[in-house]
Amino acid sequence: MQRDLHARGQATMDRVVQDGVQRVCTESNDRPPAELAKRLEADQMKTIAFPQGNLIGDWKNGERIAQDGRGLQWTDKPGAPGGGSCYNCHQLSPKEASFGTIGPSLSRFGAIRGNGPEIQKYVYGKIFNAKAYNLCSQMPRLGYSGTLTEEQIKDLVGLLLDPASPVNQ
Amino acid sequence: MREIQRYRQMVSEDSPAELFEVEGEALWKKPQGPKQASLEKCDLGLGPGVLKGAYAQLPRYFKDADRVMDLETRLLHCMMALQGRSREEATQRVFGNADRPSEMESLSAYIATQSRGMKMAPGLSHPKEKEAYELGRALYFQRTGPWDFACTSCHGEESKRIRMQALPVLLKPEQARPVVASWPAYRISTSAFITLQWRMNDCYRQMRLPEPAFGSDTTVALIHFITVTGKGEPYRGPGNKR
Numbered sequence: 001m002q003r004d005l006h007a008r009g010q011a012t013m014d015r016v017v018q019d020g021v022q023r024v025c026t027e028s029n030d031r032p033p034a035e036l037a038k039r040l041e042a043d044q045m046k047t048i049a050f051p052q053g054n055l056i057g058d059w060k061n062g063e064r065i066a067q068d069g070r071g072l073q074w075t076d077k078p079g080a081p082g083g084g085s086c087y088n089c090h091q092l093s094p095k096e097a098s099f100g101t102i103g104p105s106l107s108r109f110g111a112i113r114g115n116g117p118e119i120q121k122y123v124y125g126k127i128f129n130a131k132a133y134n135l136c137s138q139m140p141r142l143g144y145s146g147t148l149t150e151e152q153i154k155d156l157v158g159l160l161l162d163p164a165s166p167v168n169q
Numbered sequence: 170m171r172e173i174q175r176y177r178q179m180v181s182e183d184s185p186a187e188l189f190e191v192e193g194e195a196l197w198k199k200p201q202g203p204k205q206a207s208l209e210k211c212d213l214g215l216g217p218g219v220l221k222g223a224y225a226q227l228p229r230y231f232k233d234a235d236r237v238m239d240l241e242t243r244l245l246h247c248m249m250a251l252q253g254r255s256r257e258e259a260t261q262r263v264f265g266n267a268d269r270p271s272e273m274e275s276l277s278a279y280i281a282t283q284s285r286g287m288k289m290a291p292g293l294s295h296p297k298e299k300e301a302y303e304l305g306r307a308l309y310f311q312r313t314g315p316w317d318f319a320c321t322s323c324h325g326e327e328s329k330r331i332r333m334q335a336l337p338v339l340l341k342p343e344q345a346r347p348v349v350a351s352w353p354a355y356r357i358s359t360s361a362f363i364t365l366q367w368r369m370n371d372c373y374r375q376m377r378l379p380e381p382a383f384g385s386d387t388t389v390a391l392i393h394f395i396t397v398t399g400k401g402e403p404y405r406g407p408g409n410k411r
Contacts, residue, residue, distance in 0.1 A: 001313075004388070072316070097333075100332050140315070140316035140318070
């Protein structure tokens with residue numbers, strides 16, 4: 001990989017250096033031993049800086065972020081705001097027919113689970129670093145990787161939890 | 170399911186891919202480079218200039234280059250060896266667009282169509298072919314990059330789709346076979362002819378990784394792994410895709 005790949009745009013070669021999580025998940029075929037998984041998940045949890053107070057942002061902006069599949073590719077402008085690519089893998093708003101099935105449906109997420117502080121924290125944390133909750137999850141670490149800002153993640157929390165959000169209709 | 174098969178049947182008749190095949194034939198015969206030679210003596214594995222069945226037996230090991238090559242890698246080799254072109258010049262524009270296909274795309278269309286009906290039979294016996302298969306397999310599972318993606322992230326689980334695009338699990342012969350039988354292909358939504366080197370390149374881009382070199386061992390290994398997994402399937406291409 002080191003020999004055959006080359007940097008292009010913002011996609012630099014440091015990206016192919018595997019971190020511990022990637023190595024463990026590759027070597028275990030995404031089925032790591034339970035003890036090891038617990039320890040590494042705890043490590044990943046330490047990377048999340050949970051903001052204080054209400055984590056429910058603007059769901060209208062959240063929907064835009066969820067629809068946006070740009071960011072971090074060599075065709076994307078470095079530093080330009082990117083999206084979460086959420087619809088690539090998940091169902092969200094019932095109005096959007098073009099959704100993927102790589103991840104579970106998030107339809108009516110807040111309607112089902114409520115929108116109090118615990119669930120807010122869970123959703124924020126999961127989006128920031130999904131590996132803290134499930135070590136070998138296929139979900140990218142959107143906060144940890146610098147893909148999404150704190151504000152963007154809050155807007156996605158809004159998309160999932162705000163009772164007015166289309167997701168919860 | 171039947172409707173999409175009917176759609177595919179409809180678009181395969183008078184396929185736009187034929188336009189690229191015609192262009193590819195012209196390029197195959199066109200004298201180019203410092204040596205002002207055509208590609209007509211290019212050996213794709215069955216002897217110089219033999220095109221019938223050539224695509225179906227790729228990728229394979231080539232003694233003169235001492236490595237496994239897929240179609241596009243081999244074409245690059247011939248452009249350099251027969252036409253005297255530099256790697257830099259010949260790879261300046263390997264992927265085209267709706268306005269103008271690349272040479273590689275047109276040539277791929279022309280050569281692939283001449284394997285229609287033949288069973289895909291990539292090289293299996295040479296040690297380097299086995300190595301390429303193992304490397305491709307290892308790469309398929311390697312989680313890396315800022316989004317922790319491996320090929321398996323999208324192509325690892327049954328019946329998944331990204332947005333509305335179905336994702337074949339290329340580890341399974343029954344899912345790899347229709348794939349290897351239909352590439353390269355005309356992609357209707359972008360009016361572009363796409364090849365497997367392009368597909369590997371674009372996957373790496375979407376995986377948020379740096380760019381793999383055209384015709385590198387990495388791309389060839391992945392293509393070889395997928396083709397071997399899908400071997401035996403009668404070639405139906407070049408195909409049409411959404």
